[in-house]
Amino acid sequence: MPSTDLLEPGVVRGRWHRLLADGRVECELCPRACRLREGQRGFCFVRERRGNDIVLTSYGRATGFCVDPIEKKPLYHFYPGSAVLSFGTAGCNLGCKFCQNWASSRARAVDARTEPVSPERVAQAALDTHCRSVAFTYNDPVVFAEFAIDAARACRDRGVATVAVSAGYMNPPAREEFYAVMDAANIDLKAFTPEFYQRFCAARLEPVLETLRYVARETDCWLEVTTLLVPGHNDGPDEVARLAAWCARELGPTVPLHFSAFHPDYRLRDLPRTPAATCARARAIAIREGLDFVYTGNVYDPSGQSTHCPACGAIVIERDAFVLGRFRLQEGRCLGCGAPIAGRLSAAGNGCWGGRRRPVEIPP
Numbered sequence: 632m633p634s635t636d637l638l639e640p641g642v643v644r645g646r647w648h649r650l651l652a653d654g655r656v657e658c659e660l661c662p663r664a665c666r667l668r669e670g671q672r673g674f675c676f677v678r679e680r681r682g683n684d685i686v687l688t689s690y691g692r693a694t695g696f697c698v699d700p701i702e703k704k705p706l707y708h709f710y711p712g713s714a715v716l717s718f719g720t721a722g723c724n725l726g727c728k729f730c731q732n733w734a735s736s737r738a739r740a741v742d743a744r745t746e747p748v749s750p751e752r753v754a755q756a757a758l759d760t761h762c763r764s765v766a767f768t769y770n771d772p773v774v775f776a777e778f779a780i781d782a783a784r785a786c787r788d789r790g791v792a793t794v795a796v797s798a799g800y801m802n803p804p805a806r807e808e809f810y811a812v813m814d815a816a817n818i819d820l821k822a823f824t825p826e827f828y829q830r831f832c833a834a835r836l837e838p839v840l841e842t843l844r845y846v847a848r849e850t851d852c853w854l855e856v857t858t859l860l861v862p863g864h865n866d867g868p869d870e871v872a873r874l875a876a877w878c879a880r881e882l883g884p885t886v887p888l889h890f891s892a893f894h895p896d897y898r899l900r901d902l903p904r905t906p907a908a909t910c911a912r913a914r915a916i917a918i919r920e921g922l923d924f925v926y927t928g929n930v931y932d933p934s935g936q937s938t939h940c941p942a943c944g945a946i947v948i949e950r951d952a953f954v955l956g957r958f959r960l961q962e963g964r965c966l967g968c969g970a971p972i973a974g975r976l977s978a979a980g981n982g983c984w985g986g987r988r989r990p991v992e993i994p995p
């Protein structure tokens with residue numbers, strides 16, 4: 632059963648807010664701390680003040696379901712080759728100028744014709760489409776946290792794993808509830824300077840670092856990290872080295888880091904694509920800084936996208952884009968030297984979904 636109060640189709644009472652002395656209600660879900668008067672909406676646009684509450688207006692309002700390879704999230708150490716049922720809603724609590732999903736993240740409202748989908752229906756749809764997991768993605772699940780949590784619980788009840796793809800901009804109380812029910816997460820670390828977060832994302836770096844630390848150290852949620860390299864703004868060797876050294880020290884060397892190539896989009900259309908060589912350079916720097924698993928993304932680089940055993944260097948999971956090749960692991964260990972490879976890599980969970988994305992209709 633959902634743990635939320637359904638007020639009307641698609642609208643639930645939010646869980647994280649407080650009434651201020653000046654009569655405004657402050658949303659405590661994310662560090663943006665929107666302070667709202669009656670009828671006002673927050674920065675994410677899907678949360679609105681009603682009375683002394685803040686309500687979520689996108690509960691169960693999915694903007695499209697697709698079956699994806701899990702590698703597309705990207706998660707490379709979480710049931711490799713398996714299919715994941717992916718969906719998002721509308722709105723976002725960051726304002727990234729380079730957003731690669733801006734059509735849904737910047738949507739001001741969920742399509743009124745969308746039929747609500749229950750948490751149980753999401754979980755059942757994953758079983759019906761033979762997906763090992765469900766991913767809350769396309770827009771940041773922080774803004775639809777109540778629905779993501781309810782859906783994750785319904786998935787757990789049915790043996791389906793759950794994945795959050797997020798920017799990690801979330802306050803501690805909500806974060807604890809959220810990550811307690813997620814089995815894996817890919818969290819963006821968009822850069823390693825407060826200036827970049829402020830200028831390009833209208834956000835702050837420190838809360839993201841706190842979320843990364845929290846997930847890595849205090850939860851059972853499998854974590855991978857993604858940095859989109861924006862030419863001339865966060866791809867310098869010094870910044871990459873500091874970012875990678877922080878990840879190795881604070882998150883641990885076995886947390887995978889993905890360097891993904893930027894393509895011109897949304898409000899940053901005047902910049903060039905990130906060259907493959909820049910991603911390869913960042914990968915080499917991060918390995919030198921002590922990370923065991925560093926990948927490139929959005930460029931042609933089969934070696935940089937394959938998993939190498941950190942002990943003997945052999946390829947243990949071969950990839951070409953999202954398609955798997957040789958799989959040289961047994962019980963999570965390198966077949967060559969026997970070294971353990973971190974992740975959820977049990978043979979039972981692996982598959983051969985391939986690289987394709989398939990849209991699916993999920994009836995209400």
Ligand code: SF4
Nearest residue numbers: 658661664665673675
């Ligand atoms: S979740 Fe939305 S309403 Fe709440 S503080 Fe963040 S941006 Fe504002």
